[in-house]
Amino acid sequence: MLMRKKGFKKNPACSMVEGQKGVIHEFFAGDMNHPKSVEIKKALEDLLARLKHQGYKPNLSSVPYNISDDQKKQLLMAHSEKLALAFGLISSCAGCVIRIVKNLRICEDCHVVMCGASEITGREIIIRDNLRFHHFRDGKCSCGNFWKPPETCCSRTAFPKLHHWVILLAHEQVLMSFGLQEK
Ligand SMILES: [Zn+2]
Numbered sequence: 001m002l003m004r005k006k007g008f009k010k011n012p013a014c015s016m017v018e019g020q021k022g023v024i025h026e027f028f029a030g031d032m033n034h035p036k037s038v039e040i041k042k043a044l045e046d047l048l049a050r051l052k053h054q055g056y057k058p059n060l061s062s063v064p065y066n067i068s069d070d071q072k073k074q075l076l077m078a079h080s081e082k083l084a085l086a087f088g089l090i091s092s093c094a095g096c097v098i099r100i101v102k103n104l105r106i107c108e109d110c111h112v113v114m115c116g117a118s119e120i121t122g123r124e125i126i127i128r129d130n131l132r133f134h135h136f137r138d139g140k141c142s143c144g145n146f147w148k149p150p151e152t153c154c155s156r157t158a159f160p161k162l163h164h165w166v167i168l169l170a171h172e173q174v175l176m177s178f179g180l181q182e183k
């Protein structure tokens, strides 16, 4: 349906979000081609500044490349799902659920940002990545924050360890296959 043929060619990270009147907007990592890219960047910077004020630190280990920390921060900030989130925040009415579809797996840093964004904006955010649904509400995700070790999960402490590692292994494979496009 929305995953057009070209999306499967090299699998660049791509997130889609619904804008006004049901129009679907597509964002690629580092994409500044959207007509509202200036507003999107500002909304994202504002959001990240508020999150940093609450203790958020960019998770540089989510960038599996040998580049400088500053470059890692820039790559992280331009992840497609963050751009889609920022667009969703400025283009939908307060209280509307923001729905995003991503063709690859959401990274740990974006997952933390989505949790925080759901808390400080009061918005519900639903992301469907290539493995599962993530439903962010009041600072927590329905997946039980399985990125973290099971004992520190914020909403589901009994996450099965085996399942946890299977997912981590699957993630490694996704990164290896798509690594260079996942920016
Ligand atoms: Zn990310």
Ligand SMILES: [Zn+2]
Pocket (backbone or CB within 6 Å): 111, 133, 134, 135, 141, 142, 143, 144, 145, 146
């Ligand atoms: Zn989640």
